[in-house]
Amino acid sequence: RRESRFCANCGAPFDGQPISLTYTVAHVSDVGQLRSNNEDSVRVWSFAGHSLPAWALLVADGMGGAASGEVASSCVAAAVEQEIVARWNASDPKPEDLERWLRVILRQANASVYRQAQSDPALHGMGSTATLAWLEGDRVAIAHVGDSRAYLIPPSGPGWQITRDHTMVNLLAAIGEMTAEEAAASPENNLLYRAIGVAPKVEIDSYIRRMQVGDRLVLCSDGLTRHVPDEELIAIARQHIDPANACQALVAWANQRGGEDNISIVVALAKAGASGSS
Template identity: 40%
Template sequence: MALGLRSAIGSDVGRRRTANEDSGAAGDRLLVVADGMGGHAHGELASALTVAAMIDMDERLPADASGLDLLAELTAAVDDASARLAQHAQTDPDTQGMGTTVVALLLDGDRLALAHVGDSRIYLCRDGALTQITRDHTMVQQLVDEGQITPEEALVHPRRSVLMRALSTDHPVEADLEFLDPRPGDRFLLCSDGVTAVLPDQAVLDVLAAPTPPEVAVDQLITLSNDGGGPDNITAIVADVVEASEVAPHPLRLVGAAAEVRS
């Protein structure tokens, strides 16, 4: 069965930041969120360049990509993004050290491919249950995996935002890649940590499981994140999996720094 994505996207600077270093894009088959690293120079440029690399990959693909390896295409796009960051740093030394996370979903027919680097996340809401699909590339997640701290301790750990893996100007990075098994009725959330650092899983589930359109869910996630203090930029994509015949083509939607760079 050919599947489609009915999606909505939104981004907000939050309550404590003066600029939005997040970028996001939502198209007919590509969804991507990138969170520029705020502790480094020009995080907004890093996220925008990364989203641009993903968009260029999508635009190069044929309408029917059934004969292509989607994971290889996503790998090439991540490599392209890393190369763009490195090249920009060579021409503008002030941007040396900029970095970003990235999460992306790419749909073709009934195949849904995922790429992930950093601590932006992808969740699946299915049959009223929430599953975190990605695993954070952070120091505290590594400590949890090694049994040194509990997941509850990780939530308040002073170094919970320290990344072990991210796209940067320094060297190429290996993305986590996998195929998912989408079903009509599934709802996916792609988001920066401006959402997940504030909202517990139950609050995310309450929003995603409600019978509301993706646009409403995105607005609610942004509002709740701001109500919780809005300590960081907030970007979210909510996408419902439906039969392809139920989705009308729509123009690519850009938010955050990616929208500002392209405008």
């Protein structure tokens, strides 16, 4: 299965060097219809100079009173950039090290946000989601905290959510205290039990998947998924060859449904070859 660590064709575990793919990447962050400020941060970085070009993608959705949500997500983005650039300049990460590499980067981001929150009473309690992806060759590695999401969408057949939402209702559903339908309908379905920056340490989920030509990787904040269910998100992403058009179409659809929160999206399309991005 491609949603696991094993080859879809032969069932062998991932090993060896990544196969050359290139990616066209686009991103957007929209304030939505009801908010006056944008507490999301979305970033895309491209890297060259080692064996293969690479891309890092981040969606962070801040939370907290007044402007502290904006501060939290911006702090995550700044910390990730500092760490990821320094580590890339030092060495090209090996495929088997990618998950650990990204977890370390998000731990540093967690420490940075927590320190800033503790240093200013106005920022106490601030936090952020963080979904960080690294694309290199035919591998995508992801580190994740919160309820922003990553999806893998092949050209045909089922697409799926890679990440797990760290929401209280999702946790209650997992232990049988609530049905999936009750969790989805709950007015408290955005309450997180895990976030960046709210405690000195945080548990980080990580994943690695294999990409193929025509696959799309979508990262997004919950401002999209609260209005656009998975099947529609997957269909809209597939309808647009250009990732920038896919981003705009998804934002428009979420805003037509109410746009109750900020909407941030990154779409990466895998193509044959080893150079070129946008």
